[in-house]
Amino acid sequence: METKEYLKYIVEEIHTTIVATVDDEGLPVTAAIDMMDYDNDSLYFLTAKGKGFYDRLTKRQFLALTAMKGEDTMSSIAVSIRGKVRDLGHDKIPELFKKNPYMHQIYPTEESMKALTVFQIYEGTGEWFDLSKKPIERASFNFGKVEIKREGYFVTDNCIGCGSCLSVCPQSCIITTGIPYVIEQEHCLHCGNCLNTCPAGAVVRR
């Protein structure tokens, strides 16, 4: 999928996400926040300026979120994003209320809407994690001016082709048609068993 499709999926298919910010002691705080709109390379949400969440956003200008869909773990899809945020003020509020009319139930009057401001997540990285597939499927994406960091486990030229890693891999996602073996990144759980088991020290984590 293209980045915009991931952002659309978050807003239209999931909508309520769990976001995390960091407090003054450097500890995480989570809350449920609706993602109310998207465009090619950003997401939009609202918050009230009286909330601790607003203070933390303003201070760090950074947010992490995970949006999840699915009845149970084995049918779940999780989309996570980490990125920079900026306060856009009030201008976009009428548009966001129009697209999300239920907001009038929480802030029923013009007067009460005074508390609100719009934030934009304008650059960041994302990860798609689909547990409904066997083996699991994961993918990365980015938006704005960020480069994707390819994180995961990789087999180096030190691989001796002994096969020790195969029995400990929960997702059977190591390809052994050549040496070095290759870990299928899109199916890897990042559990680390291959690295811990390899007698040749051929597996690295990046």
Added chain:
Amino acid sequence: METKEYLKYIVEEIHTTIVATVDDEGLPVTAAIDMMDYDNDSLYFLTAKGKGFYDRLTKRQFLALTAMKGEDTMSSIAVSIRGKVRDLGHDKIPELFKKNPYMHQIYPTEESMKALTVFQIYEGTGEWFDLSKKPIERASFNFGKVEIKREGYFVTDNCIGCGSCLSVCPQSCIITTGIPYVIEQEHCLHCGNCLNTCPAGAVVRR
């Protein structure tokens, strides 16, 4: 509800939660993690030692999570917890797999389960937030040796009973039968409108 009932609700009614940790740069990271068991004053979950999540947990020994239930925003209940975690090692793994048999689909063999370790959230604070009620309902709880910090907006003796706050309160949760007025904490959104509007500076945020 008593604390144990909140913990039970998270494990049995929601199960998959979004957790947040903090990376080496002090920025938040989120992921979907199942809460697999509870007792009077703790929650239990599993993770693989090869994950960045494991490293971050081990380093800070602290976690925030929000568990959410509901088809859409206006019928949603969110339970959030912040607390200390400790690594319990492998002993509880067979019990957790027995209670959560779907885990065998992700880690199908004894060998592959080697990657896993059990964490316990053993003390912390929690918040219940029910948007399906009109006005909204919130409640706090704690477990382990933590005291509840009562956060929110409060009216002080400076209140002059002018009524300015009433029209800006989105939840109509300010009681005016006496002076000073009283904010019904269990219904307050923490939007901050009352504080910003009060001409007497009588509203404080704690």
